[in-house]
Amino acid sequence: MSSSLPPAPAGYRGWFDFCFHNPNDAQCEDVPGFYGYAISLPANATFLALFSISLLGFLGVYLATRRGLVFTFAFAAGIILEILGYIGRIMSYKNRWDENGFLMQICCLTIAPAFLAAGIYLCLRRIVYAFGPENSRIAPETYTRFFIPCDVISLILQAVGGAMASIASHNHNSTQTGDNIMIAGLSFQVLTLLIFMAVSLNFALRVVRRHRRLGADALDQSEEARAIRRSFGFKGLLAALTIATICIFWRSVFRVAELSRGWDGPLMKRQDLFIGFEGVMIVVACFVLNVFHPSIFFGSMMDGKSPRKAGEKPGSVSDGKGDLTSDRAGSV
Numbered sequence: 001m002s003s004s005l006p007p008a009p010a011g012y013r014g015w016f017d018f019c020f021h022n023p024n025d026a027q028c029e030d031v032p033g034f035y036g037y038a039i040s041l042p043a044n045a046t047f048l049a050l051f052s053i054s055l056l057g058f059l060g061v062y063l064a065t066r067r068g069l070v071f072t073f074a075f076a077a078g079i080i081l082e083i084l085g086y087i088g089r090i091m092s093y094k095n096r097w098d099e100n101g102f103l104m105q106i107c108c109l110t111i112a113p114a115f116l117a118a119g120i121y122l123c124l125r126r127i128v129y130a131f132g133p134e135n136s137r138i139a140p141e142t143y144t145r146f147f148i149p150c151d152v153i154s155l156i157l158q159a160v161g162g163a164m165a166s167i168a169s170h171n172h173n174s175t176q177t178g179d180n181i182m183i184a185g186l187s188f189q190v191l192t193l194l195i196f197m198a199v200s201l202n203f204a205l206r207v208v209r210r211h212r213r214l215g216a217d218a219l220d221q222s223e224e225a226r227a228i229r230r231s232f233g234f235k236g237l238l239a240a241l242t243i244a245t246i247c248i249f250w251r252s253v254f255r256v257a258e259l260s261r262g263w264d265g266p267l268m269k270r271q272d273l274f275i276g277f278e279g280v281m282i283v284v285a286c287f288v289l290n291v292f293h294p295s296i297f298f299g300s301m302m303d304g305k306s307p308r309k310a311g312e313k314p315g316s317v318s319d320g321k322g323d324l325t326s327d328r329a330g331s332v
């Protein structure tokens with residue numbers, strides 16, 4: 001707060017309290033609120049509109065295809081939280097001394113990408129089926145059984161930490177404990193994303209090397225799997241999932257750095273970094289999957305079904321193991 005300001009008017013605990021009740025008073029221009037900057041209404045209104053469009057897109061595809069219920073739920077939940085977060089920021093534009101908008105945005109925007117990450121994790125199992133389970137070191141189902149619980153743990157830590165920090169802030173106590181729990185949840189999310197990217201890359205390398213060594217026999221030769229792999233949309237989906245994963249990872253790293261110094265830290269006062277590393281990253285992650293939607297380009301496989309047909313060669317096993325043992329020597 002500017003030292004040039006006189007004592008707060010009588011009847012108020014200080015200038016912060018005065019500005020909360022009189023946000024349009026000219027004397028409040030130099031009185032800091034919960035943010036270290038004036039909220040940009042055009043930027044936040046744009047993000048609110050974009051996330052609303054993205055949500056309608058995901059819901060529309062589900063209604064049209066009736067596929068990917070769990071994926072749709074994960075992305076819809078994440079985007080709804082993004083929408084609520086930007087509503088909170090717009091509330092803060094109207095009154096940056098009102099803690100309700102600030103707490104709403106920091107809690108919702110912190111945990112929202114965990115739901116989006118869960119939707120992405122679900123897709124790796126389908127990708128393994130599209131190329132053939134025998135190309136994977138582990139059964140396709142193991143990916144979701146590992147990554148989804150990790151994501152839930154991350155989500156719980158972030159939610160509990162956010163709730164504790166919000167309560168502490170409301171009671172004018174230190175938010176350090178809640179902040180630390182949120183950082184732990186975000187850090188665990190970063191670690192989970194790193195492991196996910198590593199196993200995805202390992203699977204891709206196995207597919208490439210086995211294909212070079214075995215030719216077409218290395219891949220699932222069912223008609224549906226071949227049709228999916230040949231389609232431009234499926235290639236675009238693989239690129240979209242890669243971009244979305246990198247965007248969420250980048251955003252999560254930024255939020256760890258941002259929260260590491262508390263709510264008054266230097267990164268918390270940088271609206272340009274927030275827009276670029278939070279808003280833009282998550283918008284890109286959502287829209288690339290709006291365009292290359294898994295429910296469209298995975299077909300019936302989106303519901304967790306293997307395209308493997310009965311009566312195919314014995315080595316092609318749909319349980320995710322296939323010829324894994326015999327191929328171990330030449331694998332990555």
